[in-house]
Amino acid sequence: MSIIALLISISLTIAVIFLGVFLWSMKSGQYDDTYTPSVRMLFDSEVKRGVDKETSAKQEPKK
Amino acid sequence: MTRTDVVAETTCFHCGAACEEIHWRDDKPFCCKGCETVYEILDSNNLCEYYDLNSTPGTKTPAITDTSYGYLDEPEISAKVLTFNSPSFASADFFIPSVHCVSCIWLLENLSKLNRGVVDSKVNFAKKTVHVDFNPAVISLGTVAGLLASVGYAPRITLEQEKKVKPRTDRSLVLKLAIAGFAFGNVMLFSFPEYLGIDQADHTLTRIFAWLNVALSVPVLFYSGIDYLRAAVRSFQQKQINIDVPIAAGLLALFFRSAYDIATATGPGYLDSFTGLVFFLLIGRWFQSKTYESLAFDRDYTSYFPLAVHRLDSDGEWKPVVIYHLVKGDTIRIRNLELVPTDSILLDGSAYIDYSFVTGEAKPVKAKSGDKVFAGGRLIGTAVSLGVEKSTSQSQLTSLWNSDAFKKVNESKYKKIIDRAARNFTWVVLGIAAVTAVYWYVTEPASMWLVITSVLMVACPCALALAAPFTMGSVLRELGKRQLYLKNADVVERMGTIDAVVFDKTGTVTHGQDPDVDLIGELDEAELAKIKLLTGFSTHPLSRFVHDYIRKAASVPVDDFRELPGKGIQAHLQGKVYKIGSAAFTGFHEKLDQSASYVFVSIDDEIKGYFMIRTMVRRNISAMIQRLGNKCKALLSGDHETEKQPMSHIFNESTTLLFNQSPHDKLAYIHELQAKGNTVMMVGDGLNDAGALKQADVGIAVTDDTGVFTPACDGILHGSEISKLDKMLELTRASATILKSGFAISFFYNAIALSFAVSGHLTPLVAAILMPISSISVVSFSTLAVKLVAKRKFKNIT
The missing domain is CATH 3.30.70.100 (Alpha-Beta Plaits)
Known part of the structure; x- marks a missing residue:
């Protein structure tokens, strides 16, 4: 039966680690804004530079 | 095809507003110079992807003024x-x-x-x-x-x-919740053998589990639940029993009784119930804070206060300075529509000060040179110099709005139901505990303490504490979905008792936005620009319509500006007397079509023309008023009697229709109704009826732009949703019943649990089942009931 004591101590340790990680992420403000990051990751990292009016004008008729 | 055909349907490329006057740039239409400028800036910086992510993402931008930062x-x-x-x-x-x-x-x-x-x-x-x-x-x-x-x-x-403190406290609530939840889960896990009756043979293991439970529960009591203990201590200090007292008693009884049981190896303890209880209580709190967060009024009144003001330097220059650094003797300059930051003396000429934020009275007060001007007043007219009389502090400024003028006079009438219930509840529990104690003392003294702690444990009114936040929170949410934003849960309670509703006309019954404005007469552009300038000083709805109708404003000095309530405005501009207002005020005598409102303009007593304004009655409002029936007591309008005809079609015969009402008359009328014993709700636009909104038991400001905040009001209703107002009232009334039913459910469970406790049969297993069930059923009942009622009420209402 002593194996149970061992298993429980392991499971409890892991659970405490997860709790700690949650508390840390909470404190570091990761849950403060749950919307912006989801949008931010979809933005192009570099703003399109070469898109001037001529190319966009050319592209449009193709549609 | 002519270009004007296109124009009729063109919307601004930047903000999506309909364009009346088009500015073309790169073949893209813009509604105003401001929007065009933004586009220009973005275009020149290759940032036009802005317009690809979302069509017409901008907001209407007034051309940047020189009120720079x-x-x-x-x-x-x-x-x-x-x-x-x-x-x-x-x-x-x-x-x-x-x-x-x-x-x-x-x-x-x-x-x-x-x-x-x-x-x-x-x-x-x-x-x-x-x-x-x-x-x-x-x-x-x-x-x-x-x-x-x-x-x-x-x-x-x-x-x-x-004040950057706010988000902090919020985060700690989540941390407390997380720890309580973590402990709850694990304690349940370790209690499982006990539930199923296994492992009876291995006593060491049972002991280990029990001690682990104690270890897990310690932070729950001393971190997660500390607020309840503190609140209970505070309520003792104030000699007022509130809901936190029985909660704290229950928590302490649960924890220490369990610790005692475990230490003496007489039982497994009730720690699963204890941690679960704290967890549920905190969920209730979290839900409440979430509701308030999402419904928080966009604008706090402190945001009206200026941060800085222009002060005259020793070398004769106007320099910006933080208002807290003002000291007695400083000279400051306040411009049109700016707030006076501190009590001061007017130094030059005369000025009109609008104290409506402070007193609720919309009529501006005239101040002469040497008169005292009080903090919180808003200057109307040309810029003036003020001599500072008193240094200022934020608390002083805030206390201005918290002053009696803005407190609901009869706030004490509405004792919170929950506090009342809690007080009775606590006494009943104490009574039961005492009776049981006596009984057990006589029959079996050995188990007396066990029974008393059991009684305190199960009496913990967790479900009771959850009923109110979940019911009120759900009501606030349902109303918020229909664009009625109430200040807090107390307003819901008050709204449920309303038996008289009073309406304002312009902006409430009729549209506050986009009226049909026609200019008749010969006014040139320069004159129109001056009219725009003058009407900007007035808060009367008709002034605002005229103001919005004219595109360009002039910037010339305004002298001797006067607003005469019920008549119009008058001022001297470059040596000419401008009068803008009613026919009688300006001296207009012709007969005009009675179905519209008119604003006349005279310059040097010569009628130059007039604006014909047709405001549309809001859609479906008549049906709503019919449904309100006798509750709809009156219509108070600052307009002329000529509006009576169209209004009488909308309102019942029993409704009093009053015209030519000054803000003060409106306030007096509400007062009169209250004196007759009515609980009054005032629905107005919050501009010229702030006093009435404040006086009413519930004051609702109707607006088409929810950014507006009147300190006097208890709630903001979007204009398009006013046709649902009667149903909203019914919902709040139903919410009181739902809340009471929630209480009944919680009492029912408490009664069952008490019967176990009193008879000495409260085993940990019974507690572990009863306590969460009572919490969960109260929460789901109140949430679902409100949802269901709201769905029913608002069905088929547009």
Whole structure:
């Protein structure tokens, strides 16, 4: 039966680690804004530079 | 095809508003110079992706005025706004109310493309803030704010910036909840063998589990549940018993009884119930704070206060200074529509001060040179110099709004149901505990203490504490979905008791926006520009319509500005007397069609023309008023009697229709109704009936732009939803019943549990089943009931 004591101590340790990680992420403000990051990751990292009016004008008729 | 045909349906490329006067640029239409300018800036910086992410992402931008953010560069002020400051790196958080879509985020996060001085910017969409890191050697704080404003995201810089404490407390609630939840889960796990009756043979293991439970419960009591203990102590100090007292008693009884059982090896303890209880209680609190967060009034009244004001320097220059640094004897300059930051003496000429924010009285007060002007008043008319009489502090400014003028006079009448229930509850519990104690003392003294603790444990009114936040929170949410935003849960309670509803006319029953305005007469552009300037000083709805109708405003000095309630406005402009107002006031005598409202203009007593304004009655309002029936007591209008005819079609015969009402008359009328014993709800636009809104038991401001905040009101209702007002009232009335039913359910469970406890049969297993069930059933009942009632009530109502 002593194996149970061992298993429980392991499971409890892991659970405490997860709790700690949650508390840390909470404190570091990761849950403060749950919307912006989801949008931010979809933005192009570099703003399109070469898109001037001529190319966009050319592209449009193709549609 | 002519171009005007296109024009009729064109919407602004930037903000999506319909264009009346088109500005073309790169074959794209813009509704105003402001929108066009933003496009220009973005275009020249290759940032037009802004328009690809979302069509018409902008907000209508007034052309940038010279009310620049220069004052932010004053070291004292920037120190208040900056969150970090060093010679080559600084950061600041700006609150930007106009953030609303993906494009906004994209543009604001690409600020560095607009100005090299900006290092990085990060948006918090939920809070509508942007955090900007910049290099102060390249760009100053004021320029950063100006940069934001130039692309249509004017930051709102106010005293609020100073209280950054709020989000902190909120986070700690979640931490407490997390710890309680963690402990609850694990304690349940370790209690499982006990539930199933296994492992009876292995006593060491049972002991280990029990002690682990104690270890897990300690932080729950001393961290997660500490607020309840503190609140109970406080209520003892104030000699007032509230709901926290029995909760705290229950928590303590549960914990220490369990610890005792475990230490003496007489039982497994009730720690699963204990941690579960704290967990559920905290969920209730979290839900409550979430509700308030999402419904928080967009604008706090402190945001009206200026952060800085122009002060006359020793070398004769006007320099911006933080208002807290004003001392007696300083000379400051206040411009039109700015607030007076502190009590002072008027130094030059005369001025009109509008104290409606402070007193609720909309009529501006005239002050002559040498008169005292009080903090919180708003200047109407030309800029004046003031001599500071008193230094100022934030608490003083805030106390202005918290002054008696804005307190509900009869607040004490509405004792919170929950407190009343809690008080009775506590006495009943104590009574039961005492009776049981006596009984057991006589029959079996040995188990007396066990029974008493059991009684206190199960009596813990967890479900009772959950019923109110979940019911009220759900009601606030349901109303919020229908665009009625109430200040707090107390208003819901008060709304449920309303038996008289009084309406204002313009802006409430009729549309407050986009009326049909026609100009008849010969006014040239310069004269129109001056009319726009003058009407801007007035808060009367008709003035606003005229003001919005004219495009350009003049900037000339205004002398002897006077607003005569019920008549019109009058002023001297460049030697000419302008009168804008009613026919009698301006001397107009012809008979006109009675179905519209008119604003006449005379210059030097010569009628120059008039504006014909047809305001439309809001859709479906008549059906709503029919449904309200006898509850709809009156219509109070500042307009002329001629409006009576169209209004009488909408209202019942029993409704009193009063016209030519000054703000003071409106207030008096509400007062009269209350004296007759009615609980009155005033529905107005909050502009010229602030006093009435304040006096009424519930004052609802109807607005088509929810950014407006009147300190006097208890709630803001979007104009398009006014046709549901009667149903909203019914919902709040139903919510009182739902709340009471929630209480009944919780009492029912408590009664069952008490019967176990009193008879000495409360085993840990019984407690572990009964307690969560009672909490869960109360929460789901109140949430679902409110949802269901709301669904029923608002069915088929448009």
